[in-house]
Amino acid sequence: MLVRGITDDAGNLNLNTFGDVLTTGRTWAIVGHTLTMASLGTLGSVLFGIPAAYILYRTDFVGRNVLRSVTLIPFVLPTVVVGVAFRALLGTNGPLGFLGLDQTTWTVVAAMVFFNISLIARQVGGLWQMLDPRTVEAARSLGASRARAFCTITLPALTPAIGASAGLVFLYCSTAYSLVRTLGSPGVGTLETEVFRQTQAFLDLRTAAVFSALQVVFVLASVWLTQRLSHRTTTALRLQQPRRQKLSRTDWLPLTITLFAVIVIILWPMVTLLERSLATDDGYGLDNYRLLLTSPGTGFAGGTTAAQALEHSVKIALDATVITLVAAILLSLVITRQVKHPGLARGQRLLDTFIMLPMGVSSVTIGFGFLVSLHAWNPSLSQSGMLVPLAQAVVALPLVVRSLIPVLAAVDPKQRQAAAVLGASPARVLATIDGPYILRAVGLAAGLSFSVSLGEFGATSFLASPEYQTLPIYIVRLLGRPGADNFGMALAAAVVLGIVASIALLLGERIRPRLRRFT
Secondary structure, three states, X not given: OHHHHHEOOOOOEOOHHHHHHXXXXXXHHHHHHHHHHHHHHHXXXXXXXXXXXXXXXXXXXXXHHHHHHHOOHHHHOOHHHHHHHXXXXXXXXXXXXXXXOOOOHHHHHHHXXXXXXXXXXXXXXXXXXXXXXXXXXXXXXXXXOHHHHHHHHHHHHHHHHHHHHHXXXXXXXXXXXXXXXXXXXXXXXOHXXXXXXXXXXXXXXXXXXXXXXXXXXHHHHHHHHHHHHHHHHXXXXXXOOOOOEEOOHHHHHHHHHHHHHHHHHHHHHHHHHHHHHHEEOOEEOOHHHHHHHHOOOOOOOXXXXXXXXXXXXXXXXXXXXXXHHHHHHHHXXXXXXXXXXXXXXXXXXXXXXXXXXXXXXXXXXXXXXXXXXXXXXXXXXXXXXXXXXXXXXXHHHHHHHHHHHHHHHOOOHXXXXXXXXXXXXXXXXXXXXXXXXXXXXXXXXXXXXXXXXXXXOOOHHHHOOOOXXXXXXXXXXXXXXXXXXXXXXXXXXXXXXXXXXXXXXHHHHHHHHHHHOOO
């Protein structure tokens, strides 16, 4: 992909496209808009996430576990579902339509905050609950106000964790392609939407490759900053056992901010999505859901229905899950093996880093990379949709590997050695020693992989065949066409997608304890 941006059709080095793109005012407007939205999304997530971290992790009160459970909602929902939910809330006919924010930058920022409040709260709160409170208590006893004690003692201790989590949030916000597309691509768009525009509208793969390269630069910078701040977090602080204090009247401000975030930013869009999906001209009913079974949408001459798109999504997600599990299990076994040779140990670390690359690269870049790599070799293959499961597997692979590594790392090497001494073949050792540990984690890993693949939009938007659309692609297509029926069907389809993705994760969690019975 990157080579395509710096070579001509004959394969010779040619930097003219880079120069043309980098000297265009529109390019820097897109870069500025991408950075602005990512910065605002990060700032909003931090401003809401820090009070939530204090309330949910530092204090103890009735209902705390319920609030913490609600903050987990963003982790199980596909981004397309969230985008549609905010369109329902802030759209012209939505409860907050009077604000005039539909298809604006602020709507995208709000959706970014929805996804990342809980990330800030979990990372900062996990550290906050382990800070030794005696330093703050000593400062208060010497006359320092609560605000002064927080600013001079607690905040400096939390700054590395805040910085590390904020860097991660910035990374996610700068690669929020699904949200931007679902919410109308406001302004001049982002680097990711420009890659899609150059590819699909102008068929200019070379210019798209340059924009992808710019996207990679921003992503790598965010990853580097996050790693630096994370290192500071782990080396500069001395932590205690988690401690919580009773919620008091003086906690009214962080409690108010947390409740606002949970009720308005997280719950209200979800409730509105469900309510609007059931709304009809005569009140409430299942009209929109019935249309999903029979209609491809108003203004479309034939095409895929939502039911067919869901069937396609499930089949593709199953294929992607099988690919992901096979690859993840093999890679996890290699990474977790204890080796004595320094060269092999370095190879393991390099392999681990390589596997994590898709987490630090936009799914748009992954999809575009597949498209560019195979277009010249076999154009029909790149447009057939056969690559979609493979691309989705690449997107899900880092998450699944990360869920398997801790489990396999817990295997005592002495068990393998003892089995080998007793005459067991390597395959028998793998089946009898590592196999039970793999079974314990494979349920959650499968559910996670299936859920990620089911809701994947970025890479799929480049590779999906028009005749074999997935449900996220179908939803965005409906949102791009006028008409009340199209919008209502998009709402209903988003509800269905969210339910199916959530069920997949829940089934993975339910299967895991049952698989343990066989170990």
